[in-house]
Amino acid sequence: MSFWYNVDTGQVETDDNRSRGEQVLGPYATEAEARAALDTAHKKTEQWDSQDRDWNERGAAGAGDDDA
Incomplete structure (x- = not known):
């Protein structure tokens, strides 16, 4: 049971x-x-x-570093 x-x-x-729709989160394995x-x-x-912040900072700092 979920x-x-x-x-x-x-x-x-x-x-x-x-309930059906967007108001429920899950499924979860336990009630807790x-x-x-x-x-x-x-x-x-x-x-x-x-x-996302880390990725954006690396992307801005590492632009053009894909050849490494």
Whole structure:
């Protein structure tokens, strides 16, 4: 069974009672993972933003260095 986090209601849902549409995050393997969905999404977004900044800085500094 998969678990989902409903961002509108703040409730964990299962495959049996899951809302349809963009208001759910998942699937997650456990109820605890689903309950932590917003925190997990926030951490991943911060990580991706950091990687994007690093990539952009390397791209600007390393332009023309592809021959290495």
